[in-house]
Amino acid sequence: MGEEQLCSASGERWALLGSAGQNRLSARQMASRWPAMGASMRRRSLQNQGQLEESEALQPALGHPDTSSGALDSLCRQFQRRLPLRAVSLNLRAGPSWKPLETPQPGQQGLQAAARSAKNALGAVSQRIQESCQSGTKWLVETQVKARRRKRGSQKGSGPPARSPSHRSTRLSVAAPARSSLDPRERVNRRLSTKMGPHAHPRRRSRREAAFRSPYSSAEPLCSPSESDSDLEPVGAGIQHLQKLSQELDEAIIAEESGDMTVSLIHD
Amino acid sequence: MGSSASKAALSATTDEPSEPGPKHLAALIQYINGTNRSVERLADILYEKTGSSSWVVVFKALITVHHLMVHGNERFIQHLASRSSLFILYNFLDKSVTEGYTMSPFIRRYSRYLNEKSLAYRLMACDISKAKRGTNGVMRTMNSRELLNALLVIQTQFTALLNANPDEITNGIIYAAFMLLFKDALRLFVAYNEGILNLLGKYFYMRKNQCKESLDIYISFLGRMTKFVQFLKVAEVQKSICIRAGATRRCGVWASHHGGFSCCGAQALTRGLQ
Numbered sequence: 001m002g003e004e005q006l007c008s009a010s011g012e013r014w015a016l017l018g019s020a021g022q023n024r025l026s027a028r029q030m031a032s033r034w035p036a037m038g039a040s041m042r043r044r045s046l047q048n049q050g051q052l053e054e055s056e057a058l059q060p061a062l063g064h065p066d067t068s069s070g071a072l073d074s075l076c077r078q079f080q081r082r083l084p085l086r087a088v089s090l091n092l093r094a095g096p097s098w099k100p101l102e103t104p105q106p107g108q109q110g111l112q113a114a115a116r117s118a119k120n121a122l123g124a125v126s127q128r129i130q131e132s133c134q135s136g137t138k139w140l141v142e143t144q145v146k147a148r149r150r151k152r153g154s155q156k157g158s159g160p161p162a163r164s165p166s167h168r169s170t171r172l173s174v175a176a177p178a179r180s181s182l183d184p185r186e187r188v189n190r191r192l193s194t195k196m197g198p199h200a201h202p203r204r205r206s207r208r209e210a211a212f213r214s215p216y217s218s219a220e221p222l223c224s225p226s227e228s229d230s231d232l233e234p235v236g237a238g239i240q241h242l243q244k245l246s247q248e249l250d251e252a253i254i255a256e257e258s259g260d261m262t263v264s265l266i267h268d
Numbered sequence: 269m270g271s272s273a274s275k276a277a278l279s280a281t282t283d284e285p286s287e288p289g290p291k292h293l294a295a296l297i298q299y300i301n302g303t304n305r306s307v308e309r310l311a312d313i314l315y316e317k318t319g320s321s322s323w324v325v326v327f328k329a330l331i332t333v334h335h336l337m338v339h340g341n342e343r344f345i346q347h348l349a350s351r352s353s354l355f356i357l358y359n360f361l362d363k364s365v366t367e368g369y370t371m372s373p374f375i376r377r378y379s380r381y382l383n384e385k386s387l388a389y390r391l392m393a394c395d396i397s398k399a400k401r402g403t404n405g406v407m408r409t410m411n412s413r414e415l416l417n418a419l420l421v422i423q424t425q426f427t428a429l430l431n432a433n434p435d436e437i438t439n440g441i442i443y444a445a446f447m448l449l450f451k452d453a454l455r456l457f458v459a460y461n462e463g464i465l466n467l468l469g470k471y472f473y474m475r476k477n478q479c480k481e482s483l484d485i486y487i488s489f490l491g492r493m494t495k496f497v498q499f500l501k502v503a504e505v506q507k508s509i510c511i512r513a514g515a516t517r518r519c520g521v522w523a524s525h526h527g528g529f530s531c532c533g534a535q536a537l538t539r540g541l542q
Contacts, residue, residue, distance in 0.1 A: 239468055246461045250401050253454055 287444035323362035349390040397455035407462035
């Protein structure tokens with residue numbers, strides 16, 4: 001292929017660069033919602049305390065066959081402490097009649113609002129992670145180490161390991177970072193509609209406690225830390241190497257431009 | 269165009285087997301930078317000189333053009349990028365003298381690099397070798413789409429530059445050309461490197477098709493690193509060049525270890541696509 005053909009082919013290969021805008025959420029705006037969400041939840045729980053005290057009639061007695069309604073009350077109380085739900089009228093007849101979740105009632109709108117704010121907060125955290133990624137890739141290794149420690153800690157402990165947004169984003173995938181993590185909450189709410197027995201309460205409670213410990217928590221780790229560690233460590237080291245190389249060459253160029261280097265186009 | 273500028277252009281491209289005279293080049297720089305006069309006539313004179321059968325005249329014309337692109341005002345390279353035809357020397361061969369056989373291949377590669385340099389300016393609308401460097405530089409702050417396009421352009425230009433690397437420098441004319449190539453190589457590689465760093469930072473947030481393209485660019489970058497080290501080795505031989513030892517050593521160390529880095533890095537990024 002001749003030189004001219006190469007040149008013309010290269011000229012036809014690319015069009016002129018166009019401007020590509022990229023919409024990003026304001027990091028500060030989203031980051032400000034995250035602390036506000038926890039405060040709003042605490043305020044709602046305090047407001048509902050008064051309602052709980054009025055409606056509370058029976059003490060929860062786990063495992064007692066005659067206090068099924070009391071167990072339900074205790075469950076409702078625990079949820080109301082954690083979720084901004086209003087008091088639910090109990091059906092004390094043949095069996096519990098739970099309204100389907102597909103048609104949200106006014107009482108559950110607070111839950112959806114909380115889920116929405118959690119979803120938005122996820123975006124804020126992922127945005128922060130994205131900004132931290134721009135400075136380097138140290139977090140690549142650090143988050144994997146944390147995930148490994150977390151998994152070891154969870155294996156030693158009782159609860160499931162919590163999933164952090166940084167852990168999610170280190171996964172070598174092209175998934176969008178700001179996906180909603182409503183699955184744990186939805187899973188928990190759907191469990192409410194299933195058959196509730198007194199013997200299932202301790203296990204469900206521990207799972208719920210783990211879920212409500214963090215909105216990003218999940219029972220399953222994203223990936224194998226050992227495998228991702230081995231993949232990302234050389235990449236991180238290589239990137240640091242490239243950064244240092246860029247700095248040194250930049251200094252060399254500056255020195256050349258200032259005339260410190262003994263380089264001249266036509267030597268004397 | 270002033271008579272002094274035309275005289276300087278003709279004097280810089282004589283058939284004397286020596287590099288273009290510094291005073292003639294300075295006069296041309298003064299004409300381009302100091303005045304607002306059109307550079308079209310100057311470019312036409314130099315373009316006509318590349319049509320000569322003598323390798324000395326052709327080589328000196330190319331060196332003069334390259335010198336004006338590097339040291340002159342941006343409007344000169346802007347004019348070259350807007351021309352419909354560039355240097356057509358893909359089959360140049362000077363059979364009149366023995367040295368013509370050894371110099372002609374380099375002249376062909378050198379002219380191709382100058383064509384790519386002009387084309388890159390046309391595609392990117394700027395001279396990337398003169399763009400701002402550093403953390404807040406042009407290549408570090410580009411978005412994904414522009415970055416992928418820019419890296420492809422830089423990749424092609426850098427490849428042409430590395431291909432124009434002379435294996436040995438035997439006379440003053442090729443030495444002058446090599447010095448200009450060396451100057452370009454440093455700046456172009458820094459821009460290339462910063463673009464790759466930006467690319468790696470954005471990799472995990474790209475779409476799948478962008479990731480594939482990024483991976484290809486990254487693998488190409490690794491291959492060009494090896495050739496760049498060879499280019500620097502040629503530069504080290506020249507006693508008049510005092511390269512910062514750190515940069516060269518860093519290149520050498522990186523090149524010697526980049527086999528492991530490239531394998532692990534490319535494998536890690538590839539696994540992310542699956």
